[in-house]
Amino acid sequence: MSSLCPQPGGKDDELFWRALSEKVAGRRIPFSGSLALTHRCNLGCVHCYAREGCTEAAGGELAIQQWKKIIGELKAAGCLYLLLTGGEPLLREDFPEIYSFAKQNGFLVSVFTNGTLVDEKILELFSSLPPRLVEISLYGASAGTHDRVTGAPGSFAAAMRALDRLLARGIKVSLKSVLLTLNADDMPAVEELARRRNVQFRLDAAVFPSLEGDRSPLGLRVLPEQAVELEMADPERRREWQEFLAAFAGMPDAGGLFNCGSGVNTFHVDPQGWMYPCLMVRSPRYSLVRGSFQEGWSREFTAFRSLAAAMPCRDCEQKLLCGYCPGFFELENNDPRVPSQYLCAIGKLRFARITRDPAEGE
Numbered sequence: 001m002s003s004l005c006p007q008p009g010g011k012d013d014e015l016f017w018r019a020l021s022e023k024v025a026g027r028r029i030p031f032s033g034s035l036a037l038t039h040r041c042n043l044g045c046v047h048c049y050a051r052e053g054c055t056e057a058a059g060g061e062l063a064i065q066q067w068k069k070i071i072g073e074l075k076a077a078g079c080l081y082l083l084l085t086g087g088e089p090l091l092r093e094d095f096p097e098i099y100s101f102a103k104q105n106g107f108l109v110s111v112f113t114n115g116t117l118v119d120e121k122i123l124e125l126f127s128s129l130p131p132r133l134v135e136i137s138l139y140g141a142s143a144g145t146h147d148r149v150t151g152a153p154g155s156f157a158a159a160m161r162a163l164d165r166l167l168a169r170g171i172k173v174s175l176k177s178v179l180l181t182l183n184a185d186d187m188p189a190v191e192e193l194a195r196r197r198n199v200q201f202r203l204d205a206a207v208f209p210s211l212e213g214d215r216s217p218l219g220l221r222v223l224p225e226q227a228v229e230l231e232m233a234d235p236e237r238r239r240e241w242q243e244f245l246a247a248f249a250g251m252p253d254a255g256g257l258f259n260c261g262s263g264v265n266t267f268h269v270d271p272q273g274w275m276y277p278c279l280m281v282r283s284p285r286y287s288l289v290r291g292s293f294q295e296g297w298s299r300e301f302t303a304f305r306s307l308a309a310a311m312p313c314r315d316c317e318q319k320l321l322c323g324y325c326p327g328f329f330e331l332e333n334n335d336p337r338v339p340s341q342y343l344c345a346i347g348k349l350r351f352a353r354i355t356r357d358p359a360e361g362e
């Protein structure tokens with residue numbers, strides 16, 4: 001599972017999410033989707049997966065009426081969770097109208113943002129129509145580190161201001177970071193910053209090529225050993241991994257290439273209205289400008305799920321721990337059946353660490 005997979009927004013949400021997932025298991029109900037309202041961004045993060053589109057010039061975005069039509073179709077199809085993401089979704093001047101429309105239609109709406117554009121108007125909007133979660137990307141515990149990753153002086157101060165102003169309004173916020181050679185030393189301090197504010201923090205080492213195939217972000221990955229070491233330095237996270245493995249190990253695996261909700265319970269729509277099974281899986285795709293959600297969902301999004309998993313992933317005991325994701329494999333290796341050696345190494349190291357005899361100590 002990647003940090004971009006649909007997932008619960010914290011412990012409170014987790015029980016409901018799990019119950020719902022069990023209820024829809026085996027049924028093709030698109031209960032969770034992400035809408036990338038734009039690929040434009042006001043920052044220029046070194047590792048960004050939408051980097052080709054991260055310019056003011058990137059055009060061709062759906063107009064608000066087109067987004068409203070899609071949101072209406074999603075409601076009719078039984079969708080409940082919507083993530084509004086980008087690029088930077090708050091760059092769209094009509095963001096408040098799209099957001100309000102989704103909320104007024106009963107969706108549980110989350111927003112991924114870099115935080116820099118959270119102004120009084122957005123605070124008022126979120127106060128009157130509370131989001132399920134606002135997730136802010138924070139790439140360091142200081143301006144020196146964060147702004148080096150974003151390439152934008154002042155972005156750390158703006159993100160921190162947004163974090164504290166949202167929390168002061170009682171809005172649920174979490175923090176997310178990507179582990180890079182540029183910011184690894186800062187991560188314990190970012191975790192501490194999150195802990196002091198009592199907000200959830202997600203750290204992801206799984207840097208992947210841009211959606212357009214630029215592989216330069218891969219040069220920013222830390223060694224798998226360093227990633228796992230950092231992760232397991234937190235006893236609570238180690239315990240969470242142990243509990244996760246204990247809860248899900250031995251669960252039947254049908255041997256399909258995809259063992260996630262991609263195209264079964266989840267979907268992703270890009271700024272031009274192309275629908276994908278999730279953000280990572282680039283094929284099949286279907287234009288929601290030319291056709292309806294229901295047509296695309298029922299006609300186009302079934303065949304890819306019948307592919308079988310390839311060795312060595314089939315029956316691999318570390319599959320729960322490596323972040324197994326055929327979409328990630330395809331972006332990295334141009335083939336969803338060829339595992340990422342990086343994720344594979346992380347899976348093996350995690351397995352070794354969490355199954356180590358406790359008598360050996362930390």
Ligand code: SF4
Nearest residue numbers: 313316322339344347
């Ligand atoms: S640990 Fe490696 S072999 Fe096992 S499932 Fe993950 S990528 Fe495949």
Ligand code: SF4
Nearest residue numbers: 005260278280325327
């Ligand atoms: S293919 Fe599955 S595991 Fe990978 S990002 Fe999509 S939903 Fe997540």
